[in-house]
Amino acid sequence: MTSTPTEPAQRTAADEDVSQRLLDSAATLSYDPATEVDWESPLPADRHGLNPEWSTLYGTPLWDELTPEQQITLTRHEVCSIMSIGIWFEMILQQMILRDQYVKDPANAEFRFALTEIADECRHSIMFARACAKMEVPAYLPPPFVAQLGRLFKTVASAESAYGGILVAEEVLDVMQRDWMRGDDVLPIVRTTSKIHVVEESRHMKFARQEIKESLRGAGTVRRHASALLISLVANVVVTNMVQKDVYKSVGLDPERAMAAVRRNEHRKSMLRNSCVHLMDFLSEAGLLTKPAMAIYRRTNMI
Template sequence: MSVRPTNTPPARTVSAPAEYDTEFRNLLDRLSDKATAEYYNPFTTFDWPTSIPTDELWMSPELLSVHGTELMDELSPAQLRTLSRWESVNFYSLNVHGIRELLIEVTRRVHTPGFELPSEFFHHFIGEENDHMWFFATFCLKYAGKIYPDKSVKLPETPRDPDIENFLVFARILVFEQIVDHYNVQMAADHRLHPTVRHINRLHHQDESRHIAFGCRLVQLLWERLLDRGLDEAARHDLRSYLGRYLTTSIESLYNPAVYRDAGLPDGFALRKRLLVHPDRQAAHTKVLHKTTRFLNRIGVLDARH
């Protein structure tokens, strides 16, 4: 689920039409005002309990990587609670790694040519994402004693075209945020979970709703600018293929053999392979990615076959 940095410096982005700038500026002003009004200090907001009971669920059962499969029925309630604990730690670990890398990418673009308009909002974005990385890492270290290492597959480098690279960076960030938000929304509302778990997910969703609104508009603008520049069909095919692979690797990062090992399930790599191709898990992936694929289809990045 990680957003990989590259060594290519961003170049000037093609200027948007004046009406885009006006509409985008109004959106940025609204989001910045909302960020200011909803600001919280993460270091004083959380009242971290000494421990979170291990005989409780740490993740909604419907979000577990075994949900809908035969294994869900085969595991005892105690085993499912243990699995939920380690899958939640994996989820927060993925957030730590993904946020670290998106911060690198956004920071490299703040106050650079072509990003003058969103740079003010970038400061809200950077500050909030830094807070998120801190409280996800704190949860993992305080209650599990570790952060799972980043095992994400690095996709091949994209063409060294700065406009394409800018588009792909923010498209990847949007994919990451929308996948995470799917989990946040469900866990924030799940009263079977510990209040601290619900609190973390609620706060993250509160901020991510702004980031996603911003990301959708920015990705659309960057895509439209690529089209205005004259993006040929071969380049469009390459972009679709790249983002399709990124969607796949993002989902696959939720299936961690180390989680299955820590939960006491045998042969985690074989289990991961079996779960990834299970029809009910494939349907779950479609549900998780629905908002993202619908958006990318609507603006013409993907097509109906994705």
């Protein structure tokens, strides 16, 4: 199945205005990570990779068993796992956007912003890769089965399903990074990369929301239910794979024991639910928060 371009009659002057404003914003406020991030300074030994409150084990007895040095190591591996999964999903995202814009009018602001977003995502992926290398943390790739699911999704998803999948991944990470960029006990390299990502992804999320609304004009109940289910399944895969099981080996923990603690961690569940409030509001407004989808979001602790 291939993406079906939006019919010209469906796109309004208001849609084009949103894309033009996003283009103007990109021209005014964008970053070059190669020069904005301090890649040369040594990493402070006492800084975490992310706010401790965002660690998957924070609030559990297992977290309290760790020494301060182990907690720092764990958060550095956790943030690099999230960055690595982010790179994986950004590569899926770029392919879907390119496919969506295939043979569309290049004079349109929508087309030009879509390519601008792809350029942003390329820089973000390089930035995350360099950050992980700087922290001397290996790449945490998705399991083979999950990687194949991603390959399938980027091949078959189109319209609101594609942009909905993009949105759920970006929204969850956005809330986390807004905390990381302000964390006094977080590594400067993570604070800066988070700031860059938050600023530029805010435009991407607005674009995704607009594309979803545009795609759903005139959509029937069956299509909305099918899209809602697919988006929720993508959200489940992304959220449950952000921190890979092998991360816990980095501090000498038994991965199975650690994963069991994560599954019981009510603090973690609360943080996830809070990070998804605005996302769920939008999905509800768009008619993409059906009962089957809500069941999956609840199982994923997103609602």
